[in-house]
Amino acid sequence: MKTDLVRISGQKEEASKEKEMCGIESLNRQGSLDYNREDGRATLTLTLTLYNVRKIELSKAAQVFEMFEAQIHHFETRRAKKPKNSAVDLDIFVQCEVHSADVSTFISSLKRVAEDVRTSREDKVPWFPRKIQDLDKCHDLITKYDPSLDHRHPVSIISSLHYRGDPLPRIEYTAQETATWREVYRKLSSLYPTHACTQYLDAFQQLEKYCGYQENNIPQLQEVSRFLKERTGFQLRPAAGLLSARDFLASLAFRVFQSTQYIRHFSSPMHSPEPDCCHELLGHVPMLADKEFAQFSQDIGLASLGSSEAEIEKLATLYWFTVEFGLCKQNGSIKAYGAGLLSSYGELMYALSNKPEYKPFDPEATAVHPYQDQAFQPLYFIAESLEDAKAKLQNYAMKIKKPFSLHYNPFTSSIEVMNTPQKVKKTLCQMKEELKNLCLALENLS
Structure with missing residues (x-):
């Protein structure tokens, strides 16, 4: 079943920043690669302090920044703490991006106009997309059968070879594939009125009305994507390969959902070891049409941008227990909103029986709880409501340590x-x- 940075450094703590300004201590941290430049060349975000620059040398310093195509994010001058040449000497504090290959020459050039140049190269933070077209670079594929990789992780997801701007491909499904869809559609839709949350039911009715959701027709991504775009701003992107959790979650930040188009094998219509269009169209799409849940999904994506590998692991596990296998309370009953449940007849029945264990949804606990991807979940987390789950997730995301907002x-x-x-x-x-x-x-x- 599918579970479907650039770093621009933030300001240092105020006390540390004052030390940089006054030249009390040298800065010696390591730098971060930045692939956000239009020409694709890697850059470093640098924090520089130029000491004892004479006012008449300011224009020369500016020429150095221009010569090396430095992108200046912050520029501040102060009267020198320990002037050497005159009382009007300046200390200059700068944050900028420079091509990584030019850093050494760049600093040497600055030293010709300043008595001393000290550098703080910021801690490394993983690259992340900043524009929706950058998702074309988010194709960190994982080889499915590589025994050295852990493919049990909940978000070893399906990747896309589709590029932004390309038309969504239209698939001509065979009679056998349509028959498989029909069997899955009939069985699941019989459970939805009693097992699915109201947000799902409302959206499913709209999808039947406007997107050709019916037992004898497999909906096309183009129509479904247009439907989602009009309601919540989400859009679908066709998928073709296993994608890393980081890249998949990053797509959610832009309200883009990676979606497969193939269908499970006809010999096993009620089960699929991988995500297929039954899982996507019946599990994920109806919930992505709900504004509250769409924001919840985007919040997970935004939280992942620039996060450490440890935090990505936690966010992927949160995704597993919510977007894939989440339950919520509604009108005194427990209902399903997770796509892994809503696209699996057997687990949907099991999840709302008296067999599994339930716990209240708490992101701190959920993010580190062991998951099960080879059988039904022994435990499910129940949200008080989708709105409450969203608020708790946002509070959790605020605690993820990053040097920027x-x-x-x-x-x-x-x-x-x-x-x-x-x-x-x-x-x-x-x-x-x-x-x-x-x-x-x-x-x-x-």
Whole structure:
């Protein structure tokens, strides 16, 4: 069953930053590779302090930054703590990105205009996509039958060879494949009214009405993707290979879901060892059409960007126990919202029986709980509601240690790194404008 950075360094702690500004201690951490440049060359994010720069040398320093195509994120000057040439000597604090191959020459050039140049190369953080087109680079394929790899992880997912802008391929399914779909569709849809959450049922009804969801027709990704885009902004991307957890989760940050198009073997219609279109279309798609759950899914993706391998492991496990095998309370009953349950007749029956163990959904505990991918889950986590699960996940994500904060811009489908006061202020101004419109709307309603 499928379970389906660039680092721009953040500011140091204030006390440490003051030391950098005043030249009290040298900075000696290691640098981070950045593949976000348009030309594809790796860059390093550097924190530099230039000591005792004469005012008349400022233009020469600027020429060095220009010559090496440095992208400056922060530039600050202060009167030198220990002036050597005159009372107006300056110490300059800079955060910038430079091509990694040019770093040594770049620093040597700066030393010609400053008495001393000390560097803080920031800690490494894994690359992550910042624009939706960067998902074309998220194809870290895992060889399925490599015995050296642990393929039991819940999010050894299906990858895509589809590139943004390509039309979603239309598949002509055979009569035998349609017959397999028919059997799965009939059995599962008979359970949904009593076992699925209301959000799923509402979306499933809409999919039957607008996307050709019926027992004699396997829906096409193009129609389904258009449906999702109109309702929650999610879109589908055809998949063709095992993808790392990091790359799959990153796609969720942009409201993109990796989806297979093939169908399980006709000899075993009620079970598939891999994700197939029954799992995607019957399990995932209806829930992605719900606004609350769509935000929950994107939040997991955003939390993964730039996270350590240990945090990715935890987030993948959270994904497993929620997006794949999650249960929630509704009207005094327990209902399923996880795709692994909603696309598996046997486990859906089992999950809502008196056989498994239940625990309240708590991200801290859920993220480290052992999972089972060879049989039914012995334990399921129950959310008080999808809204409550989303709030708890967001609180959990805020505790993941990163040297930066991120903001998703829905207008440009891009990730903005909030690493300067100016960027934070700009985003805040945009939010204030939206609040004004909401306040005006409330006044009109009153």
